Amino acid sequence: MPSILRLTFGSPDTLDRCVGNTGDHSMKEFHVPDMSCGHCKATIEKALLSVDPDAGVEVDLEARRVKIAGNRSTDELLAAMKSAGYEATAVG
Numbered sequence: 001m002p003s004i005l006r007l008t009f010g011s012p013d014t015l016d017r018c019v020g021n022t023g024d025h026s027m028k029e030f031h032v033p034d035m036s037c038g039h040c041k042a043t044i045e046k047a048l049l050s051v052d053p054d055a056g057v058e059v060d061l062e063a064r065r066v067k068i069a070g071n072r073s074t075d076e077l078l079a080a081m082k083s084a085g086y087e088a089t090a091v092g
């Protein structure tokens with residue numbers, strides 16, 4: 001499964017990474033294969049904001065990617081999505 005997911009990503013978006021180096025707010029990106037409609041999007045946004053209310057969450061439904069600018073660790077964010085019913089993979 002993970003090897004298949006990896007293939008679905010074309011070009012890495014370097015812009016997303018720059019933000020991470022300066023401190024508090026780091027940008028993390030995830031692939032959420034089961035995110036297929038607006039309801040999924042809303043559920044995931046809610047789950048992420050419940051662990052990090054000040055985070056900036058950006059969802060690309062078509063690419064099934066979620067970007068989060070916030071203060072939670074990758075593991076915490078993965079756990080939040082998992083408990084909302086979505087298995088996610090960290091990108092980058």
Ligand SMILES: [Cu+2]
Nearest residue numbers: 036037039040
């Ligand atoms: Cu859905």
